[in-house]
């Protein structure tokens with residue numbers, strides 16, 4: 388019989404005051420919330436939700452639960468580049484902007500276009516592994532996990548290789564300013580990153596307008612040219628959605644690869660199992676996504692009065708959707724605290740759900756599969772070689788550094 392979670396963990400939970408213990412391991416708190424206060428009211432009147440069924444319903448019902456962040460972000464960011472960026476990105480909009488941008492991006496990320504990237508991805512992973520082998524040790528994040536998505540997204544948008552240096556820093560600064568509480572320095576870094584990114588992209592777009600690429604594979608050319616039926620993005624929409632795409636594909640996928648390889652260190656039985664049965668990589672990736680979801684928190688706003696789990700929700704209520712907690716909900720997953728790389732079914736919400744479901748999930752899965760399979764095949768006995776450093780964020784869960792040796 389599993390004992391009940393400590394109710395004081397749920398009682399004392401305050402999203403605006405998280406401590407180091409929470410960042411290291413938020414799951415006991417998530418479990419207490421799910422068991423005792425699954426629809427938890429925060430001091431600012433917003434609700435923090437932890438049950439799988441509640442999140443699943445909210446992601447699907449886009450009429451009642453809006454993604455539009457204009458109202459919420461105006462006081463948070465003021466009239467700044469960060470405000471313009473977020474309120475122009477597809478992920479933080481409802482139709483019609485969401486539908487127009489989503490159609491263009493989704494058509495460029497079709498499974499066929501993704502499959503065509505596989506040989507290049509294999510070659511990239513091979514080169515990174517050669518470099519690790521030559522040194523005998525590595526930082527799993529810096530030298531491997533982070534190096535893959537940056538190249539993939541760079542290729543997708545046709546950013547010349549020698550110009551990719553600043554992309555990761557910009558991306559981290561912009562995403563860092565999305566934390567539930569944003570300190571002035573983090574906001575300043577985020578705003579500077581949006582401005583520099585915009586300047587860079589203006590030049591890139593001008594070059595691509597002068598010399599278009601193949602619209603079948605080049606996302607930037609496709610976004611510039613728009614739909615055949617004349618649907619076009621404005622320049623501002625185009626630039627901000629390119630920034631969003633670059634950001635969406637970086638940190639999240641880095642964390643899928645980093646978290647997956649860390650889980651295989653933490654659970655040697657599952658590593659042995661994957662080594663013995665490499666064909667389990669597909670279900671293993673889903674389990675890594677479920678168990679240590681790269682993106683732990685999502686947000687919506689009640690566009691109409693409703694109720695959630697018997698709690699009245701007035702129009703305008705802000706909601707935080709805790710993906711990390713929902714993905715360990717025993718009402719949905721058997722023995723949810725156990726990592727099981729063969730788990731099936733596994734309908735996790737790591738990519739959210741409904742009309743905003745991650746448009747890059749096929750690509751993210753492919754990157755995860757090739758990176759982790761390649762790493763494990765080459766270095767089956769990799770071991771920790773120092774203290775890992777966590778990202779220290781509530782929204783994006785992953786490591787900044789994971790030192791390892793390869794034998």
Ligand code: HEM
Pocket residue numbers: 454477478479489492540632635636637639640643680681682685686736737738739740742743744745746747748750751
């Ligand atoms: C493991 C990696 C990834 C995870 C965990 C992840 C997670 C998510 C989640 C949870 C959302 C929904 C946000 C919301 O509506 O609240 C989302 C949206 C999105 N993601 Fe991903 N993502 C990943 C990788 C990628 C990649 C590689 C790309 C692109 C190349 C990408 C592009 C997008 C886009 C364009 C959206 C917006 C979709 C929309 O609003 O319609 N993602 N992602």
